[in-house]
Amino acid sequence: MNEMKLYLGEVFYFTDSPLLSAENIVYEPDSALCVCDGLVVEAGTSAILLQKYPKAEVVDYQGSVLMPGFIDAHLHYVQTEITGMYGRQLLDWLNQYTFPAERAFADTDHCREISHAFLKELFRNGTTTAVAFSSVHPQSADILFEEAFRYNMCMLTGKVQMDQEAPEYLCDTPEQGEADVRALIQKWHRKGRNKYVITPRFAVSCSPAELEACQRIHADYPDTYIQTHLSENKGEVDFVRTLYPDSPDYLSVYEKYGLLTDRTLLAHAIHLSDSERKRIAKAQAIAVHCPTSNGFLGSGLYEMEKANEAGMQTVMGTDIGAGTSFSIFHTLGAAYQVQQLNGYPMSAFEAFYKATLGSAKALHLDQEIGSFLPGRMADFIVVDYNSTFAQLYRYEYLKRTQAWNIENLLFGLMTHADDRAVRATYIAGQCVHER
Known part of the structure; x- marks a missing residue:
């Protein structure tokens, strides 16, 4: 002992x-x-x-x-280098900064360098658990898991799956993506404190076949998590309507493919209808509020009071690199300001709960953290x-x-x-x- x-x-x-x-x-x-x-x-x-x-x-x-x-429930470790780049709007930002930066993660040495720096920055800011996006490259998730395992850290991550509306160098195929994910799950899920997160980037970048692959994987490994983006930007919402014209709203795309579960994290979730809020709450899915990112890219104001009234679980995320700080303190302060603009003066107790035990409970990890x-x-x-x-x-x-x-x-x-x-x-x- x-x-x-x-x-x-x-x-x-x-x-x-x-x-x-x-x-x-x-x-x-x-x-x-x-x-x-x-x-x-x-x-x-x-x-x-x-x-x-x-x-x-x-x-x-x-x-x-x-x-x-702290539990940071949404951030992109592969965007560590582009934090604070001149923003414009979401889809422009992805094309101008995000995709070129993520291309570098084809190189394993780069994966290791950034994952090491990323974890050190989390620790420096008091974050002990993270739910992170890797890149489309399987080695990006593999090496982040390896680095987290060295610290006995609770790390939730997964390789991004996407096969459309992105540069060819960042697209997988549904078949290759599924094979890569299954191999990563076999290697890392529940090894030490690591947890695998199935990661369809968002509906824009995923064909029906890609979402079906995600559905199959989660059916075979139901204790894995799912993370994606939802209704971050009005232009994104409109684009999803053109790509999935038979879906009545954005959320229904994920519902159709069995991806709305009590282990699903939905980053941003700003531009929601009352119906979507009720369905998220019923599924016990998790909305991740990312206020510094939402302000930086001009995406909108998350409506915490409406989410609470609907019974939704909301947790906190920095959303590095569109988010402007690794600090959860800074993120909570920004969340307070957002809710003030919505006429809801969120208390410090509510804020800290949603970055600690509230997040742990939403993730079914409150017996651990x-x-x-x-x-x-x-x-x-x-x-x-x-x-x-x-x-x-x-x-x-x-x-x-x-x-x-x-x-x-x-x-x-x-x-x-x-x-x-x-x-x-x-x-x-x-x-x-x-x-």
Whole structure:
């Protein structure tokens, strides 16, 4: 057995949705997290745990918050190099920047270089689980899985499948794509903490035969995930209507091929009808809100309140590289601003829940990640809530006026924090980043 460790700090996590009850919010300012063999033993008052585990090694993070690592539910690791390129609109951006950048992943050395840098940047920003698009090249997914496996990280990814409306150098065929995916599933799905995600890029780039291939694969491996894009941009929505004229709406394309499931992640999902929201909710599929990307490309404003009212599960994604930051803090702050424009002032509790336990529950992974309940993997981050000038002065003002509390702490992280706030990142109890 490995040595038991006690991490001292201010422990914060959720036991269920804060929208259901405030009792689902756990915050203890003078507390500790007990970890052994990469798993959470328990979290509680520091004095009690120090007495209960007198032989445990003590790691002092007092003055910082210990919280579960972030789950980034939608991003493209193969677009790491093109973050912040002049945007225009989605379809133009794909043709001008995305497709040329992804072409380079035919080279395995490039795959390795970018996947290594990508994981380091995730850790630097406090992200411990990611749902990532690779490229059409099977080696792009193979090497990302390999790199994640080295860290014992929970990585969900898959090779992109697409056979139309893209440069020939980035198109597979339904037959070759299916063969590549099946080989990757056999090699990597459930190896370590890796999970395979069937990845039809979006309806525009997939023929009926390509979507049928995805349907067959998921039928044979029902515990794999599915990720795609839905209704990100109005031009995209119109294009799908021309490609699939018999489908009453965009979502129905995926429904027709059995791709709307409780393991399906739908990135963006901005321009939805009430009918589509209800069907997503009924299927228990997952919408991924990507606010920095949606603003950067002028795609639109995700309607969180309508999604909540329909019973949809919404989680958070940076959408690197159209998204402008690897930071979930930055992403949550952008989400707050988007919802303000919609007349829905989303709370800090709702935002952080959707980037931690809410995402874990949507992914059927809440027995593994997302909280500090006993037996969960010790994927956690140590957060300095006074890492910037603005945060420090804000903190001193709130303390002076006796208004300092966990909600103000979290909201300050949403509005001011970035990678500098992450003192340390732990994966399965091992430190993978230290500021």
